[in-house]
Amino acid sequence: MKETLLELKGLETQFFTYDGVVKALNKVDLVIYKEETLGIVGETGCGKSVTALSILRLIASPGRIVGGEILLEGEDLLKKKAEAMRKIRGRKVSMIFQNPTSSLNPVFTVGDQLMATIRNHTNMDKQEARNRAIDMLKQVGLPDQEKTLRKYSYELSGGMQQRIMIAIALSCEPSLLIADEPTTALDVTIQAQILRLMKGLKDKLGTSILLITHNLGIVAKVCDRVVIMYAGEFVEEAPVKEMFENPRHPYSRGLLASIPKIGQERGTEQLGIIKGTVCSLIDPPPGCRFHQRCSFSKDVCRSERPQRVKVGEDHFVFCHLCQ
């Protein structure tokens, strides 16, 4: 039986801008199980990163979490004091970002940054932390660990920097690693290396991974389950294979049809497109947020928000048409 690690209940995050209130996350529910890799997929601005940052309570002003619960092993993170939250970040939940070059501090050495994280969260003395740091660098496959510790981030390539980020993120053996587009800034062969590394470490350390990406191919390669987001809401969740073979939500289908497949030649078929553009998150349409672009929409889609419907084993869809 799968054990729940993290549960989002009715989570609502909004940004209070001069133009109006941006409803970036609209009462979303999500469960992440222990030792699984869950992918969140969606297009720019759909709320993927906001979901991740909300979990870590890193939403910056003018944004605010306005409602809901974030239960990590049963404890609500939204009720924690700031000090307690700092002990969770990097220790129980850690995160790596899209651009490793800007996530590392260029005026501190790799060793400084790695050891700072370790010593912040454990009782290790300097020498122990150093040994731990060297061990982590070994685990992420970097050669010359002693030398690497003394290097600055700009002396390393993008792939190596991302390995350092992973070493920092996993140095305190968190139960959840949030990876926000971890390979978008990297070349394909380096991307393959990093994905392989993340998968290996996950199996070894038993960490759950929340992988945020817009690349469906990566999801197919590393995730167990996947959630598709659209305009601040989840529209479909399913095990990866099921999602690719049998997508049910019109948006998921549109998204899958829009990527070229190997062997698909342009003479034979056009790429699928989703007509129109994403709705405004300041003034989203009532009912299903996708209804204006959906070719199957009915009256009920314009007035009522769709509920989560079970359509198969672990497969849920938010769509009136599937009811």
Next chain:
Amino acid sequence: MDTLIEVKDLYKYFPIGGEQVKAVDNVSFTIRKGETVGLVGESGCGKTTIGRTILRLIPPTSGKVIFEDRDLFKITKGELKQARRRMGVVFQDPYSSLNPRMNIQSIVGEPLQTHTKLRGLKLQEKVVELLAQVGLEDALRRYPHEFSGGQRQRIAVARALALEPVFLVLDEPTSALDVSVQAQVLNLIVDLQDNLGLTYLFISHDLILVQYIANRIMVMYLGRVVESGPTQEVFNHPRHPYTRALISAIPDVHIQRKEILLEGNVPSPIDVPPGCSFNTRCPEKKGGICEREAPVLTKVGEEHYVACHLI
């Protein structure tokens, strides 16, 4: 089919400090009328430099680019202006390739003002017609910031088409866009080619895109072409170890392949390894010869060329 562009022994070195960055290192190829050639490789392998040299936006260190039977680097200024009408370019980032202070009419109309005698209402009519081609009829008086990434890229396409060129360099035209928007732009590019008979050089790091759009494909590594051939042939029977690794590394939704994982990073183009430039990462390296001699492109099939000692 007729040859439109012929690139011969092209070298482009950028001097940095006392050293040379070997961005393009002895590349030759041809592009025929009406076809799409895909150029793939990782960042820094020289894809964009080739695109820019073909357009004579930068001078080569040595070598020739023959466009419609004329050597682009030997022609006079007047002839160059004529040649420039026949070619266009769409850049990767539609946020920096459109001037934020110009409205769409000026942006799309600028090449027409430079090269034709169209002015006033006639010019405006032509611009509207161009914008209609890319599905943005009412954009005339608006400014770039009012458009989304996909719409901006279409404006850039309209501008590139203004002088009815025969040849377009598309330098990562969709890599800044979301997948559903990417599909719209790709469909547009394909439709335009079918309707106007254009020739494309499609530069991308995304192999799936290239295999979808290109007739022929060239794989580059560290400034050299390591494999070239008809797209489906290269995809189904890749011969160079680098091409094989690249294809195996494509994260694909539909097929799970056995992955060939390359160790390490691409070496610096300042300090290219002697012999085959791929020898430091090659999983099938034979030893001596790979480190000593640079392999040359050898024919292995119908139009299919590979530069590897193992072949």
